[in-house]
Amino acid sequence: MKKIIEYILAVPLMLCFCSCLDEHPKDQLDQEEIYNNADNIYKNAVASLYNYIGSNQESEGLQGTCRGIYDYNTLTTDEAMIPIRGGDWYDGGLWENIYQHNWNANDISLYNVWKYLFKVIVISNQSLSVIDDHKSLLSAEQARDFTAEVRAVRALFYYYAMDMFGRVPIVTSYDVKLEQVTQSERREVFDFIFNELLDVAPLLADEHSNKEGTTTDE
Amino acid sequence: MVGASNTWGFFPSISFTWDLKKENFLINVKPLSMLKLRAGAGQAGNLGGISAYTTMNTVRQTGIVPIKSSPTVTLGMVRNNNPEFKVGNEDDIQHRCGHGALYQRSYTYGGVLLFQDYRHALCLRSPGSAICIQHIARKHRFHVKQRIGIGLSGQPIRKKDMELNVNMNLSFQSNRLISLSGKYKGMSMSAANVTAIGALDGAGQNGGDNNVVYQIVGQPLGVFYLPHCKGLVKNENGSYFYDIEDLDHNGKVDISDGGDRYVAGQATPKVILGSNISFRYKNFYVSIQMNGALGHKIFNGTGLSFTSMACFPDYNVLKDAPQKNIVDQRVSDYWLEKGDYLNFEHLTLGYNVPLKSKTLRSLRISGNVSNLGTITGYRGLTPMINSYVVNSTMGIDDKRNYPLFRTYSLGLSIQF
Numbered sequence: 001m002k003k004i005i006e007y008i009l010a011v012p013l014m015l016c017f018c019s020c021l022d023e024h025p026k027d028q029l030d031q032e033e034i035y036n037n038a039d040n041i042y043k044n045a046v047a048s049l050y051n052y053i054g055s056n057q058e059s060e061g062l063q064g065t066c067r068g069i070y071d072y073n074t075l076t077t078d079e080a081m082i083p084i085r086g087g088d089w090y091d092g093g094l095w096e097n098i099y100q101h102n103w104n105a106n107d108i109s110l111y112n113v114w115k116y117l118f119k120v121i122v123i124s125n126q127s128l129s130v131i132d133d134h135k136s137l138l139s140a141e142q143a144r145d146f147t148a149e150v151r152a153v154r155a156l157f158y159y160y161a162m163d164m165f166g167r168v169p170i171v172t173s174y175d176v177k178l179e180q181v182t183q184s185e186r187r188e189v190f191d192f193i194f195n196e197l198l199d200v201a202p203l204l205a206d207e208h209s210n211k212e213g214t215t216t217d218e
Numbered sequence: 219m220v221g222a223s224n225t226w227g228f229f230p231s232i233s234f235t236w237d238l239k240k241e242n243f244l245i246n247v248k249p250l251s252m253l254k255l256r257a258g259a260g261q262a263g264n265l266g267g268i269s270a271y272t273t274m275n276t277v278r279q280t281g282i283v284p285i286k287s288s289p290t291v292t293l294g295m296v297r298n299n300n301p302e303f304k305v306g307n308e309d310d311i312q313h314r315c316g317h318g319a320l321y322q323r324s325y326t327y328g329g330v331l332l333f334q335d336y337r338h339a340l341c342l343r344s345p346g347s348a349i350c351i352q353h354i355a356r357k358h359r360f361h362v363k364q365r366i367g368i369g370l371s372g373q374p375i376r377k378k379d380m381e382l383n384v385n386m387n388l389s390f391q392s393n394r395l396i397s398l399s400g401k402y403k404g405m406s407m408s409a410a411n412v413t414a415i416g417a418l419d420g421a422g423q424n425g426g427d428n429n430v431v432y433q434i435v436g437q438p439l440g441v442f443y444l445p446h447c448k449g450l451v452k453n454e455n456g457s458y459f460y461d462i463e464d465l466d467h468n469g470k471v472d473i474s475d476g477g478d479r480y481v482a483g484q485a486t487p488k489v490i491l492g493s494n495i496s497f498r499y500k501n502f503y504v505s506i507q508m509n510g511a512l513g514h515k516i517f518n519g520t521g522l523s524f525t526s527m528a529c530f531p532d533y534n535v536l537k538d539a540p541q542k543n544i545v546d547q548r549v550s551d552y553w554l555e556k557g558d559y560l561n562f563e564h565l566t567l568g569y570n571v572p573l574k575s576k577t578l579r580s581l582r583i584s585g586n587v588s589n590l591g592t593i594t595g596y597r598g599l600t601p602m603i604n605s606y607v608v609n610s611t612m613g614i615d616d617k618r619n620y621p622l623f624r625t626y627s628l629g630l631s632i633q634f
Contacts, residue, residue, distance in 0.1 A: 048293070092417075
């Protein structure tokens with residue numbers, strides 16, 4: 001009798017565990033829900049890229065943030081240097097090495113800059129695939145214009161990546177195998193950026209960027 | 219946590235026990251009350267280090283941007299999902315070998331001998347690459363652990379007026395990191411064989427060549443990978459600096475991650491011990507609790523920072539710093555010290571007042587000292603820092619520890 005009761009109790013318990021396997025996070029939305037109409041696609045696939053222009057993280061953001069693009073372009077030249085004040089600002093020789101061009105492949109801040117730039121490039125590629133996958137929700141003009149704007153932002157980030165690192169891989173799609181990623185020559189990267197911008201310029205808004213807060217052709 | 223098609227897994231294991239005491243050759247051995255030998259081997263699934271929802275295509279708020287001059291909240295992905303993610307069992311083998319138990323004459327003397335040897339794979343978040351921003355890969359972060367533990371507990375003295383209880387645990391352990399590569403969407407990905415996990419921090423110590431603790435393939439998890447300091451060299455102005463050795467003999471001293479550094483010791487103890495001894499004579503009793511660890515090292519970052527006279531007078535320095543007159547903040551094994559210690563956690567003295575009263579059942583007076591003292595060769599405030607949990611503080615004493623304080627307390631306990 002006892003055995004039978006145990007078995008009866010075990011069944012709902014098993015079902016209980018099975019339902020745990022089905023996950024529905026309450027604090028996160030499913031990706032498909034944010035690309036359900038043209039407005040949302042623009043907002044979350046195109047406009048969201050402007051979030052990455054600036055940053056509050058070290059080594060991220062196109063300008064200003066500490067140990068990022070600005071520091072590596074300014075403190076490496078005669079324009080500015082960061083001296084040691086007492087024991088402060090020695091920082092393991094970081095600023096001295098930047099000024100004396102003594103960095104190497106193990107430089108963590110430099111690696112973080114690389115990760116930041118390629119993160120935005122990967123997200124831009126993802127946006128392009130989102131626009132492509134949701135063409136049915138967009139008019140032909142919308143699909144064309146959204147794609148143009150994303151490509152313009154991606155070109156901007158490729159420009160900084162090329163300026164910082166020179167021979168960077170050109171990855172233009174979200175579904176690329178790691179084996180297909182190869183280093184490109186600086187010349188090729190420059191031509192890629194230049195042609196991308198020439199291609200998309202006529203499709204961008206005829207406004208001043210500061211008015212719209214987006215990429216335009218003015 | 220795992221992919222939708224991988225929510226079930228099969229992790230077989232087997233173990234057996236041999237009760238030696240019941241064998242003919244031992245059954246009549248009186249002082250021995252129990253002797254068992256256990257052994258087992260098997261596989262275990264491991265979800266350590268994985269956060270929830272990593273396999274799903276979910277999004278979060280990414281920020282606020284102006285659209286047509288009005289601020290708009292945008293949403294987007296926070297990491298690449300890995301829908302095929304599974305807890306594999308092909309490599310996550312967990313063995314347990316020779317797990318024996320030995321007991322002699324209950325309550326007079328007991329001993330446990332335990333030997334474990336297991337390896338497991340941890341899963342960790344990989345950094346971004348040219349094709350993805352961040353993803354969870356099933357990393358073959360093999361980590362072999364071996365542990366031999368000896369525990370003794372018993373009552374060597376058990377008389378009416380006198381009683382002695384002894385409890386001791388001694389555990390020897392070692393581990394090794396085997397590999398840091400894994401798979402994502404069928405592509406094999408690998409992490410650098412030498413990765414920094416802990417660095418010094420604070421004013422003038424932020425970033426640069428300040429890394430101290432690393433995870434290195436083939437080494438225990440958490441090792442000190444440091445430049446070697448041969449001694450101190452005098453500057454023309456009378457101050458001193460650390461004489462760093464050119465370990466790779468390329469004619470140039472380079473203390474960056476790939477430069478002149480060597481594995482100088484491990485952050486996790488090789489031996490951990492704990493003990494609890496109590497003694498009673500008539501109505502008086504005394505008990506002491508101890509713990510200790512041996513075989514590991516501690517980087518005395520506090521000493522390094524507060525010895526450099528470069529900081530003075532902007533920051534305070536240690537008492538002997540002006541005399542040493544070191545003006546150098548570079549990390550090296552000069553500040554790597556042995557972390558061995560034995561700590562007396564509690565000492566309690568008590569007296570059970572003999573009672574003949576009917577209303578009071580017991581009356582006990584006691585005095586207790588917490589943190590009585592620590593025996594150690596470590597020169598910092600305390601060797602009891604994080605020597606176990608793998609994170610950025612492991613093995614590094616870096617201006618963050620508040621000195622341990624000793625507490626005296628008196629107690630009176632009455633039972634009605």
